[in-house]
Ligand code: UDP
């Protein structure tokens with residue numbers, strides 16, 4: 247089992263022992279099971295790209311699509327082989343899919359191209375009214391397709407994702423995902439799940455069966471109207487292998503007049519892996535940084551500073567030519583990133599309004615506040631100032647929080663150290679006053695002693711590097 251695990255970074259032995267057409271629980275909310283959708287829905291082509299995928303997971307994906315989609319809504323399945331090296335993915339696969347009830351076409355990339363260009367190739371060959379992208383280790387559950395297509399029929403500019411359920415990488419157990427999380431991202435431009443905020447619950451008047459407007463998508467699983475996919479600029483073909491394309495598309499769709507939604511009545515499972523089984527030609531970090539630079543340069547305006555300052559060295563990564571993507575942004579008359587932060591993602595980790603972004607230095611000791619690479623609930627530290635950004639970058643926001651990436655400095659522990667906690671936007675223990683007269687940083691709730699010991703130690707000369715006064 248351990249040997250087989252290494253091949254795909256999931257328990258291949260377990261997967262191989264499970265039927266390709268296994269049954270799955272119906273994990274939908276009750277309100278979803280009784281929903282009625284229009285008879286006339288657009289049909290879809292399903293595009294699945296793969297590089298060295300395992301047989302059982304790939305074919306279980308295909309069978310689950312066929313078995314759980316109304317036949318008249320599923321026009322075809324396109325498998326795009328991104329230059330896999332496994333023999334069984336060649337002729338054996340071609341012979342296998344020939345006998346299936348739905349047309350399955352296999353396209354082969356001549357050379358390893360990455361998931362973005364592989365999907366572009368697949369998408370260009372589709373004939374359906376809607377394109378549905380899936381990873382090669384998914385399983386669709388009962389009723390997954392109709393709500394996605396119905397939402398696109400209602401609004402062709404809606405780009406829709408199912409709830410992504412978890413297929414255990416260890417046991418292949420199927421576990422329902424939550425309808426209470428949505429997609430965001432941190433300063434490093436990592437995609438992250440965050441709780442759906444109250445404002446979005448209010449907008450849906452508490453009806454959890456209605457789609458959630460999500461700031462970003464995970465990227466592997468979604469449906470989009472085929473002509474809208476073209477109109478909105480498909481993908482950035484300059485991106486390699488993996489990464490960044492999901493945020494790029496998310497920003498683009500929102501900024502250019504579309505919407506991105508999680509259709510909570512649709513559930514599709516996905517095997518989440520803890521490590522990548524395949525190589526990244528050019529180096530993992532290089533590739534991802536390049537892709538992220540491309541999206542930051544085109545879509546994030548000045549807010550790209552947050553990404554650059556927290557990722558030392560990233561500004562030296564070559565990102566190629568993005569002029570055609572900038573032209574696209576012009577042609578579609580897309581809104582600025584600040585509009586996106588204000589209207590679509592007000593609870594974002596990158597603050598829409600802030601005073602400063604940089605280091606916090608004790609000028610007496612030349613020590614800087616440093617998150618020490620620590621995690622949530624751990625204390626913030628001091629370290630010699632290195633001026634390289636990274637762990638020594640903090641932002642003093644208009645809400646008077648001191649943030650480092652998606653954590654806020656917090657003094658809720660009486661007599662305890664200042665710790666980093668999730669930002670709660672409620673001021674209180676996360677609100678810091680900056681006193682320009684004495685150049686100190688004073689916590690508003692200044693009656694408790696940890697605050698004083700904190701302030702005494704901690705005289706702030708200035709918030710340097712990026713002074714933002716015009717927010
Ligand atoms: N993939 C590909 N070419 C690549 C890298 C990935 O075709 O160079 C495929 C991969 O086989 C999978 C999909 O793209 O079907 C998404 O990749 P992965 O599942 O590794 O991404 P994750 O789900 O971990 O984000």
Ligand code: MN
Pocket residue numbers: 381382383466516517
């Ligand atoms: Mn995947």
